[in-house]
Amino acid sequence: MTEPLLSVKDLRTYFSTEEGIVRAVDGISFDLMPGERLGVVGESGSGKSVTAMSIMRLVEPPAGEIVTGTVTYHGRNLLAITEDEMRAVRGGQIAMIFQDPMTSLNPVYTVGDQLIETIMLHQDVNKRDARNVAAQALSDVQIPNAADRLDDYPHQFSGGMRQRVMIAMGLSCNPEVLIADEPTTALDVTTQAQIMDLMLRLAADRGTAVILITHDLGVVAGFCDNVQVMYAGGIVERGSNDDIFYRPQHPYTWGLLGSMTRLDEEQQVRLHSIRGAPPSVIDLPDGCRFRPRCDFATDRCAQELPLLRKIEGRGEVACHHAEELDLEITRAVGAAG
Amino acid sequence: MFAYVIRRLVYGAVTLLALSMVVFWLLQKTGASPLDRLKLNPRIQPDYLASLTERYGLDKSGPEQYWIWLKRFVTPREASIGGLPSILAISAGVAYSVLASRFIKSRQFAVRIAKIGAGVLIWGFVLFTVWNRMNIVLDWGDSFRGDGPVFEDITLAAGASFRLGMTALFLAVMIGIPLGIYQATKQYSFFDQLGTTFSFVAFSTPIFIIGVFLQLGLGLYLERWTGVKLFYVAGMTSSSYESFTTLQRAGDILQHLALPAISIAAISLAGYSRFQRASMLEVLHSDYLRTAKAKGLPRRRVILKHALRNAMIPIVTLISLDIASIIGGAIITESIFGWPGVGRLYIDAINAVDYPAIMAVVMAIGAGIVVMNIVADILYGVLDPRVRYE
Amino acid sequence: MEEFEGMAVEPVTQWQLFSTRLRRHRLAMVSGVILLLIGLIALAAPLFTCPNNEPECGRLLPHPTDQLAEPDGRLATTIAPRGDYPFGTDEVGRDVLSRVVHGGRASLIVGVVTGLMVAIMGSIVGAFAGYYPGAIDQGLMRFTDLILGLPLLPVAIVVGRLLPELTFVPEFMTSGPWGIAILLGSLLWGGLARIVRAEFLSLREKEFVEAARAAGANDRRIIFRHILPNAMSPIIVQTTLIVGAAIIIEAALSFLGFGVRPPTPTWGGMAAAGAGIAPRGLWWELAFSASALIITVLSVNFLGDGLRDALDPTQTIERK
């Protein structure tokens, strides 16, 4: 087995707010293999973005703080290196794409300006070459007349086109890891599939590992090798694509699957859903965090926080009752992809 | 953009027309007609009174008087624009403006700057040429206080007001904006709190209080207690100004300018720094700044390149709105510091209900505001590529 | 009916949120209390005052426009603050404390009346412009632009100067604060109208407006019952700012002599008189009137700031 490319251990990121301490990410660990496509799913507010921002070390002090944890990348702990060293990693080796393409580009500079800036920052090229690289990057993401469009401002692109620009920017320096935080959430459904397809194909061509963050299971279904499910700042279940979609073990995952929209269906078919609202990550319940919303909870769940453990023939799950539950998936999902 | 400027000028003219009607109407609606007021002045000879009545139509109805005033106001007494060179220069300016707005379409910031810069240079040359050769004397009437043609008073006073207003604006912009930016980057620090408190207090203090306190504190009592005369509390230059060397003159001007300029600047400065801080904070929390950081840009570049220009855009609008209050503030400050500007002219005219002078000054101030607002709007478009002038 | 319930419940939670946020803004609370005090004192000023300054009336303050006599029969002019005249007396021998207390009345009347006028006119013009696109919007906004284009202070000065002489102006407005208040009210509503219009443009498209329309509500009901309450936050915040500005402008006009006319005491007028005697070391009239003015305006602005934070924590930019 090869070494993981990126290894996150016991990461905890808290925010101090007026209402109290927000434990946005509370002790998560995972590995990312070279070239792997890892999906991270969970309701909004479960800590997915904060996880990504923590890896990039972009959590803003003084409110946000990475309390403990290590992020090992090529033998170095990214949380311990200097800011200058970290800057070389950001954008150069680990790139990130954000949710809202409408606001993620600086409105007062041309797209070319912003691309060239990134390229010159991480590669030893002069401005003319950087411009060529930028034009190439734009045409890689299938923007017509790439060379001309470098001189356009972001507002002259549509949402889908802007997300293509963001992808071009993310991949322009051939990073080893691409973190895409809900890259298609803001786009309409037809564009979503195109963009996702394009992004993952380009990443595969370059051998770039991808962490794909989304709250929509349907998005990861067709595109990822492995999936981990987050709930209230922790990982509740992890496994291969098939594990998650055909053999879910956590009641939460099961609930998510029940309420997911299939890409090939227009209307949402609700088979079973999760009751209640996501917990506030300020006042987390003792024991299992999912307990208040779980149909199968027992006394043990109220007392003891379940840890992530491997189940024979299946993925990993953080549930005391994984073996006893028989969470039937009534519909073949994942087949769509 | 050329068309845009023209349209804005037309709107401005409509505003000025409305302004003139309102003020003229109010002046008519006082219990005493201008004629009655003049009769009260024993120094005015009956034949002079008759000539004024004849000239301004003082015995006619209100609308007729307005019409007489308006005609006179827009018709120059003498006008020549200086022959062929001026005409050529103006044609060149217009030609450039039309061609440039038609054919130079690049969205590159540098090209936009170059295009507008060339426009400014060419028009500057045009104005310079025309200014040197033209001779326009407008007939804005004679002051009823017997000071002669109002137009001459105003052109003289405008220079003084311009000096004061521009200095104040310069101070406010050069201090207020960096202050706000610095505060935003150091949010919640002691310095930030201090700045916020200062701007809140300054913003809540009427300008005449600032003026009076500066005058008393830094002008009068500083000299009384230390014996050093740092600042003058009245006038624009000393009486012996003419005999000074250049250096002495510069010093003299600054000593006179400092206190009134600071009074006007203080309040605008407070507003700018508060506003700049808020807009900078908004930008600092924006998605595109996160993108810039995620690209690995150093913090300095993130702030100086990506944050600054965005954060400056809204402040330009604020400054354009503020021009009116700087001019308004100048009226009060000029009367406190005896500054021989348009504001003091206005107060004097108002006190005497000197109607040709009131009308002329109100129109001059109104026109100043209209022009400055257009300038600020154009600047806004230069900074923000999303703005299109239709 | 689920939605109906939701709508009924929401205002309560909104209100709670608002009041907790406001209470957290301690400065705003303190400012509110100070304003309340200033308001009460100004309102009750006549009750502390001897109507004709008769010595035996035994009230707290002498009449603000009456000159005071010392035991030896001379006028008590420019007496420095001391036990019986805590704020001193002015150049013609009137009690400065009494004048400061009464001077608040003018500022308050101007603040409140102008604020109300601006809130009402700005909301109505903005609401109609935002609700009816096309000719009505165009017409109203052109008019608003026109008002905003007027040079505020020059116009206020000329009107203030002419007020006592204008033949069509009712008597009560000619020399007191009422005329100034109404003048400022009619000049200052433009900014609010623009803000309300923008709110209406976006709220007009919201579902609850569709729902109300579907339920058969007429335009007037939709505008005033459904949309306007949702645009309340910016209206309140902007109005508070206007109140502060109006108090300052009134003071400036009175300072220049074109506002409330003597002998009615105003803070601006007292500051002018005080500035005249301050070079002789007679500081108190200026100091006390200026302080009263600054404290009042500062309180209004702090309150406005707190209200903005409480009503709309996301909105950070303001002014005018």
Ligand SMILES: Nc1ncnc2c1ncn2[C@@H]1O[C@H](COP(=O)(O)OP(=O)(O)O)[C@@H](O)[C@H]1O
């Ligand atoms: N800057 C911040 N300040 C305070 N709380 C934050 C901040 N950023 C995120 N949080 C909180 O952290 C939790 C996780 O947020 P996030 O990671 O953005 O969720 P998501 O899974 O939707 O990406 C949320 O409860 C959110 O409110």
Ligand SMILES: [Mg+2]
């Ligand atoms: Mg997120």
